[in-house]
Every structure is written in structure tokens, then in C-alpha cells.
Amino acid sequence: MxxxxxxxxxxxxxxxxxxxxxxxxxxxxxxxxxxxxxxxxxxxxxxxxxxxxxxxxxxxxxxxxxxxxxxxxxxxxxxxxxxxxxxxxxxxxxxxxxxxxxxxxxxxxxxxxxxxxxxxxxxxxxxxxxxxxxxxxxxxxxxxxxxxxxxxxxxxxxxxxxxxxxxxxxxxxxxxxxxxxxxxxxxxxxxxxxxxxxxxxxxxxxxxxxxxxxxxxxxxxxxxxxxxxxxxxxxxxxxxxxxxxxxxxxxxxxxxxxxxxxxxxxxxxxxxxxxxxxxxxKKAIFVLLTDPSYDFGFSDEEIEVLHRHLPWTRKVVEGKSTYEGKEIDLCKFILENRNKLVLKPNDDYGGRGIYLGWEDENWEKHLEDALKNGDYLIQERVEIxxxxxxxxxxxxxxxxxxxxxxxxxxxxxxxxxxxxxxxxxxxxxxxxxxxxxxxxxxxxx
Incomplete structure (x- = not known):
């Protein structure tokens, strides 16, 4: 404003x-x-x-x-x-x-x-x-x-x-x-x-x-x-x-x-x-909307709006993913880029279970817990x-x-x-x- x-x-x-x-x-x-x-x-x-x-x-x-x-x-x-x-x-x-x-x-x-x-x-x-x-x-x-x-x-x-x-x-x-x-x-x-x-x-x-x-x-x-x-x-x-x-x-x-x-x-x-x-x-809807491997037949205008206004989001799992068009090892990427990432549960409310990489001292432990939980997301930090x-x-x-x-x-x-x-x-x-x-x-x- x-x-x-x-x-x-x-x-x-x-x-x-x-x-x-x-x-x-x-x-x-x-x-x-x-x-x-x-x-x-x-x-x-x-x-x-x-x-x-x-x-x-x-x-x-x-x-x-x-x-x-x-x-x-x-x-x-x-x-x-x-x-x-x-x-x-x-x-x-x-x-x-x-x-x-x-x-x-x-x-x-x-x-x-x-x-x-x-x-x-x-x-x-x-x-x-x-x-x-x-x-x-x-x-x-x-x-x-x-x-x-x-x-x-x-x-x-x-x-x-x-x-x-x-x-x-x-x-x-x-x-x-x-x-x-x-x-x-x-x-x-x-x-x-x-x-x-x-x-x-x-x-x-x-x-x-x-x-x-x-x-x-x-x-x-x-x-x-x-x-x-x-x-x-x-x-x-x-x-x-x-x-x-x-x-x-x-x-x-x-x-x-x-x-x-x-x-x-x-x-x-x-x-x-x-x-x-x-x-x-479910917060994982952001995965479907921001991962280009999923195709829902959206128009070029719709894809551009999704890209501009939704933060990069992936499910927390072992293995490969993509970031800005490049292949990454997801867990390694999460550990190395904590200052621009947020861990959040897929289905909860009220801020429960959310961890901010730039503030959290136990980031590695929370990543381990997220992997065990099996229903966590990693999302790119947005300007607040x-x-x-x-x-x-x-x-x-x-x-x-x-x-x-x-x-x-x-x-x-x-x-x-x-x-x-x-x-x-x-x-x-x-x-x-x-x-x-x-x-x-x-x-x-």
C-alpha cells in the first residue's frame, strides 16, 4: 500500500x-x-x-x-x-x-x-x-x-x-x-x-x-x-x-x-x-499447479499467471525434482537452501507444523520428521x-x-x-x- x-x-x-x-x-x-x-x-x-x-x-x-x-x-x-x-x-x-x-x-x-x-x-x-x-x-x-x-x-x-x-x-x-x-x-x-x-x-x-x-x-x-x-x-x-x-x-x-x-x-x-x-x-494442490510435469490443458495466459503468483512447491520425498527448469536432488536442495524455503504440512490449519527455514534452528531434524510423516510440502519463501x-x-x-x-x-x-x-x-x-x-x-x- x-x-x-x-x-x-x-x-x-x-x-x-x-x-x-x-x-x-x-x-x-x-x-x-x-x-x-x-x-x-x-x-x-x-x-x-x-x-x-x-x-x-x-x-x-x-x-x-x-x-x-x-x-x-x-x-x-x-x-x-x-x-x-x-x-x-x-x-x-x-x-x-x-x-x-x-x-x-x-x-x-x-x-x-x-x-x-x-x-x-x-x-x-x-x-x-x-x-x-x-x-x-x-x-x-x-x-x-x-x-x-x-x-x-x-x-x-x-x-x-x-x-x-x-x-x-x-x-x-x-x-x-x-x-x-x-x-x-x-x-x-x-x-x-x-x-x-x-x-x-x-x-x-x-x-x-x-x-x-x-x-x-x-x-x-x-x-x-x-x-x-x-x-x-x-x-x-x-x-x-x-x-x-x-x-x-x-x-x-x-x-x-x-x-x-x-x-x-x-x-x-x-x-x-x-x-x-x-x-x-490440500496444500499439495500447489504441487499440481507449479510442477510442469502435470498438464491440465491450461492456456498460456493461465500458466503465466500460475507461474507469477504461486510459489514453487513440491512434496517432501527422497529423489529428484526440478527447480527453475533444472533437475535437483530434492532433500539436498532443501538442506542447502533453507533460507528461502518453508516446510508445511499438507493438511492442517492455524500455522501448526509450519517451519521457516530462515528462522528454524532444527531444520535438518524437521526435514527428517517430514520425510517420516510422508505428507509434508516444501515451498519457496515469498516476500512478506x-x-x-x-x-x-x-x-x-x-x-x-x-x-x-x-x-x-x-x-x-x-x-x-x-x-x-x-x-x-x-x-x-x-x-x-x-x-x-x-x-x-x-x-x-
Missing amino acids: DSNVNKFYHEILEKEIESNKDLYEKFLPSLFEQKVGYGGRPLCKHLRPQFVTEEDYEKIKTASKIISDCLVKMTDTLLNSQELQAVLGITELEKIALEPDPGYSPIGVTTRFDSFLTADSFKFVEFNVEVPAGIAYTDVMTENFLKLPALQKFVEKYDLTYFSFRQRMLDELLRAYRQKFTKEVPNIAIIDWDGVSTYFEFELFQEFCESKGYPTIIEDPRNLEYKDGKLWAGDFEIDIIYKRVVSHEFLQKFDEVQPMWNAYKDGKVCCVNSFRTKLFH PRERFPTLVDGEIKYDNMVVDLDPYIFCGDVVGFLTRLSGSSLANVTSGGGSVPSFIISEK
């Missing part, structure tokens, strides 16, 4: 805090009171939103759309290839989960591409295709930041574009549902385990859906009942499952969640996203941007130098705004202690 834009906002903010410190001291705690929290802690810790220029937004939209279209093109091939599913690390139980047709297309109704934007480029490092989080939190943060006097003065010079993510999510749930079902006002169930750290977000989405006239509950998948061809939570008949439970955790408790599974398998309920999104949620974000400490303004993870939301191939995550460390996710701020697309008046 243009540092002059941030500087302009910071100058406004500093003057505003001098004249109305009480308002700004109460602002961040008020967000937590409005359920912008994760696992009992505040999620928003800073007083500046992320500003994205229209030029950068268009670049990211274009690349995201092309990559999203590539994933759609791959779908049938991946569903029908045992060999490619092996590369992805699809387990036997996951293969069973891939079988039912969800009854709508595309299989990824809501996705989020996790990326880093710098002055020179931007790279996508993961695809969150299963259960993208953050939409309700972002809506509430956006609504509140728009009321801040500092931002109201900022808009005297800049136009802002922002989005209602909950409205778009509800629209897409209904669109998917109506590809097969006809009930005019379907009942919605937000499904995840009791006590998860994102429960506040479920409540925010529930409140929104009900305000639009759609009965909505939050329920644990173990508490459902399937009878007479219908899925029930007590006396609440479920028509749409907004699936927030992670598939591999669901399958780990497969015996306990059979009512939900059978209703989905029998096509009696609309489940968004479908279990087929596991194909793209940092920006100064203001906060208040004991009534005084303080600037934190934060990693900025700028993640476009994609609804059925349509890029709609961003989730912005901030972290003091190189892992910018809320599970690892990071936070979030709203994002605005800006243009000068």
Missing part, C-alpha cells in the same frame, strides 16, 4: 486522539463487546484499516479469477484420477467423502486465497477452500470503523469501497440451495463443534440471517438426527448446512456424525461448502510485507510493525473484497495469535 496514504490517515488519527482520547480508548474494547473475538480474546487490536488501491485490487481480482477458473477446470480430472489424488494426499476416508454430488456447482461456493502483497508483486501461499472464516467479523469491523471520526475525515480526500460479506454469503447459500431444492424460506444450520474459538462469528452470522427472515441455528454435527429423509436438530428441520466444521476433523469422528453424513450423501440437504473442496484445500499499524497503550498512540496477510474472498469465482490479517510474527493467522482489521478499496477524489 502507498505509505503516503497510511501516513495521511495516521496524521488525522493522531490529531483526533488528542481531541477525543476517550472515544478511541473505548473503540477496540467495544468491538470485542460486539463479538469480534476469537477464543475469548479481542481480534481487532489496531486503529487503522487496511487500504488497498483500486489498481492493486484489479490486479488481485484478475489473478484470483484466473486461478479460481483453473481449479474449476481441474475438478473432474481430480475426481476421476487415483494417481492425482495420491499426489494430493487424499486418504481412503476422504475418497468416500468425495463421492456424493453436492447438487450444485461450482463445488467451492465460498473460498479465500491467502496472499501477500508487496510493492513489486503478490503471491498466494494457500487456498482456504473448505471453510473460509472471517466474513462476519470483517462486516462488524467495517461498520464500526466507518463511524470513526478519523476515517470520516479521511474520506474527505479518498473514496472508499467496501462489501457486505454476510449478505453475499447468504445469497450464495440460497443460490446453491435453489439449484436443486424449491422451499421458499429454507432453514439454515451453522455446523461446527461445540466450543470452537470462532463461535462468536457463528452468532454474528446467525443474527444476520435471522434479520433477513431465514431461521438459523448453530449446532454440533454430533447432535443431529436423520429420519424420514430429513435432517433434524431437535425439532428444527435443516435445509441448508453452512459447513464450518473442517472435513478432516469431521471424518475423524465419522462414527459420531453419521446422521449429517447420510443426509448429505442421500442428497437430502444442501451443504456449503461440499466435501469435494478437500481436493483444493510489513506495515505500521497504530494502537493505544496506556492512553498513548503506539505503532506496531505488523506482517500483513491480504486474503481475497471469492464467491463462485467472483472476487469480493479481502480479509486482512495482522501478526507480529511471520505466521499471520488468528490461531497463532494474530489479529485482523477491515479492508477498504480506495481511490483519490
Whole structure:
């Protein structure tokens, strides 16, 4: 982002805090009171939103759309290839989960591409295709930041574009549902385990859906009942499952969640996203997209976009591979080039099991463990941007130098705004202690 834009906002903010410190001291705690929290802690810790220029937004939209279209093109091939599913690390139980047709297309109704934007480029490092989080939190943060006097003065010079993510999510749930079902006002169930750290977000989405006239509950998948061809939570008949439970955790408790599974398998309920999104949620999808030995019939433009915006990625195995068109001994290459490499598990979330070669003192040991594990990836390091974000400490303004993870939301191939995550460390996710701020697309008046 243009540092002059941030500087302009910071100058406004500093003057505003001098004249109305009480308002700004109460602002961040008020967000937590409005359920912008994760696992009992505040999620928003800073007083500046992320500003994205229209030029950068268009670049990211274009690349995201092309990559999203590539994933759609791959779908049938991946569903029908045992060999490619092996590369992805699809387990036997996951293969069973891939079988039912969800009854709508595309299989990824809501996705989020996790990326880093710098002055020179931007790279996508993961695809969150299963259960993208953050939409309700972002809506509430956006609504509140728009009321801040500092931002109201900022808009005297800049136009802002922002989005209602909950409205778009509800629209897409209904669109998917109506590809097969006809009930005019379907009942919605937000499904995840009791006590998860994102429960506040479920409540925010529930409140929104009900305000639009759609009965909505939050329920644990173990508490459902399937009878007479219908899925029930007590006396609440479920028509749409907004699936927030992670598939591999669901399958780990497969015996306990059979009512939900059978209703989905029998096509009696609309489940968004479908279990087929596991194909793209596996981080090994980057192997298929960046290794030229795999051919999916992409156009020259698509290949160029993939090459420019995805980091080189390979499965961690003994043997030969390629890097920049040259053959390499993969494990030797990993040991000798640790300063530009990241080890990450193929199927986990929240930054767990990720090792950064330029920071980790036990790199060789982690490589040995990755080989034994059999489901690890090596990925080329991408440039990670940092920006100064203001906060208040004991009534005084303080600037934190934060990693900025700028993640476009994609609804059925349509890029709609961003989730912005901030972290003091190189892992910018809320599970690892990071936070979030709203994002605005800006243009000068």
C-alpha cells in the first residue's frame, strides 16, 4: 500500500486522539463487546484499516479469477484420477467423502486465497477452500470503523469501497440451495463443534440471517438426527448446512456424525461448502499447479499467471525434482537452501507444523520428521510485507510493525473484497495469535 496514504490517515488519527482520547480508548474494547473475538480474546487490536488501491485490487481480482477458473477446470480430472489424488494426499476416508454430488456447482461456493502483497508483486501461499472464516467479523469491523471520526475525515480526500460479506454469503447459500431444492424460506444450520474459538462469528452470522427472515441455528454435527429423509436438530428441520466444521476433523469422528453424513450423501440437504473442496484445500494442490510435469490443458495466459503468483512447491520425498527448469536432488536442495524455503504440512490449519527455514534452528531434524510423516510440502519463501499499524497503550498512540496477510474472498469465482490479517510474527493467522482489521478499496477524489 502507498505509505503516503497510511501516513495521511495516521496524521488525522493522531490529531483526533488528542481531541477525543476517550472515544478511541473505548473503540477496540467495544468491538470485542460486539463479538469480534476469537477464543475469548479481542481480534481487532489496531486503529487503522487496511487500504488497498483500486489498481492493486484489479490486479488481485484478475489473478484470483484466473486461478479460481483453473481449479474449476481441474475438478473432474481430480475426481476421476487415483494417481492425482495420491499426489494430493487424499486418504481412503476422504475418497468416500468425495463421492456424493453436492447438487450444485461450482463445488467451492465460498473460498479465500491467502496472499501477500508487496510493492513489486503478490503471491498466494494457500487456498482456504473448505471453510473460509472471517466474513462476519470483517462486516462488524467495517461498520464500526466507518463511524470513526478519523476515517470520516479521511474520506474527505479518498473514496472508499467496501462489501457486505454476510449478505453475499447468504445469497450464495440460497443460490446453491435453489439449484436443486424449491422451499421458499429454507432453514439454515451453522455446523461446527461445540466450543470452537470462532463461535462468536457463528452468532454474528446467525443474527444476520435471522434479520433477513431465514431461521438459523448453530449446532454440533454430533447432535443431529436423520429420519424420514430429513435432517433434524431437535425439532428444527435443516435445509441448508453452512459447513464450518473442517472435513478432516469431521471424518475423524465419522462414527459420531453419521446422521449429517447420510443426509448429505442421500442428497437430502444442501451443504456449503461440499466435501469435494478437500481436493483444493490440500496444500499439495500447489504441487499440481507449479510442477510442469502435470498438464491440465491450461492456456498460456493461465500458466503465466500460475507461474507469477504461486510459489514453487513440491512434496517432501527422497529423489529428484526440478527447480527453475533444472533437475535437483530434492532433500539436498532443501538442506542447502533453507533460507528461502518453508516446510508445511499438507493438511492442517492455524500455522501448526509450519517451519521457516530462515528462522528454524532444527531444520535438518524437521526435514527428517517430514520425510517420516510422508505428507509434508516444501515451498519457496515469498516476500512478506510489513506495515505500521497504530494502537493505544496506556492512553498513548503506539505503532506496531505488523506482517500483513491480504486474503481475497471469492464467491463462485467472483472476487469480493479481502480479509486482512495482522501478526507480529511471520505466521499471520488468528490461531497463532494474530489479529485482523477491515479492508477498504480506495481511490483519490
